[in-house]
Amino acid sequence: MTTKTEDFASFLAERFPDAGCTLNFHNAYECVCAVLLSAQTNDMSVNKVTPALFSAYPNPTALAQAKQEDIEKIIASLGLYRNKAKNLIALGKACVEKHGGEVPLVFEDLVLLPGVGVKTANVSLMELSSRPAYAVDTHVARVSKRLGFAKEGDDPLIIEKKLEKKFPKEMWIDLHHRTIAFGRAICHAQKPECEKCRLHEHCAYFKKTSSTKGR
Template sequence: MTKNEAVLSFLDANFADAKCALHFHNPFECLIAVSLSAQTNDKSVNQVTPALFLAYPDPFALAKASVKEVEPYIESLGLYHNKAKNIVNLANALVNQFDNAVPLKKEDLLSLPGVGIKTANVVLAECAGVPAIAVDTHVNRVAVRLGYAKKSDEPFTVEKKLEKQFDPKDYIKLHHQIIAFGRAICHSQKPECARCGLHEHCLYFKKCALTTDK
């Protein structure tokens, strides 16, 4: 079994049901939820978005709001002032440039204020089924430990290196499974290596084994 086959087999066996943890019902909610998830966890975002989306159900409604009006809905999140400002600006761009709708082309999404490659990839994958591997902290960490990328690589480089290794039909599933694996087992600190079936391919595990043997 090749390394890539081993990775897919392990992830399929242990994280077959992995999916996006953010809650949303349409591309607008997806875009806002992903934007709010920066430097916080999905659970925290899911706690604030129901009330936020009830008050501002579409780009036009959010664009009319002031930053001060939006802040109370997301104040439990880190950097809430900046995030409130960002999503109001984002809503204005959707209204003014895309007729109150979320564009589902990568170049259009990347033209929006505050939208980077990760956010664009998540929206495209979740809302349009476009094959993409969005690189967050979990995907980056696992890619480095498994030798697919270097620690110094930028997220875009990690994305491209992973995409070269796997079939596009697996990109979306793989993205979710790697995140689930990173959260459940391959933690940043004190990963639960005893629960992992990828020791043979893990640079981190091999380094730890060498250190222990000395």
């Protein structure tokens, strides 16, 4: 590791030692659905709708038989709810047709389910089987770009590969959770609270914005 990656990891470990998944779920099915619903939506909003969703549709078989408008009513407070409702039903059907009514816990199978991209598969398997990954959401992407771990135009898959090269595998899961906590609490999209951050010397964004302010 470099001075920059070591400083980053130790700052995050100090500030967010207990950061973890903030989605509520009780099994693999609920986990995958909750992660799918969390795209472009915060976890607290997802946690508000999932109890009713899982109570009405407790497994993939029930979900496969759901009517789109009924799911939409339950998840209407979430962004992209129409698309998510469609994907949930398609996911239920795919689990019934291809995986005996269960959510598959193999990355290669999971990633092929409707609405489940690499991020959803990575995050789900991290939670369900501790499969190491430095999964990239909007917070991880923003922080990585500001600190120069990734370039502005990099997509989440490229960012993930770059992060996984820079940090040891045993740190990936903790770093994933801690980077999200850092992005939520300090390194916000708008007006990051840089005065609470110890990474100024490594941060291209900070250097750029503080030199602009000084003009």
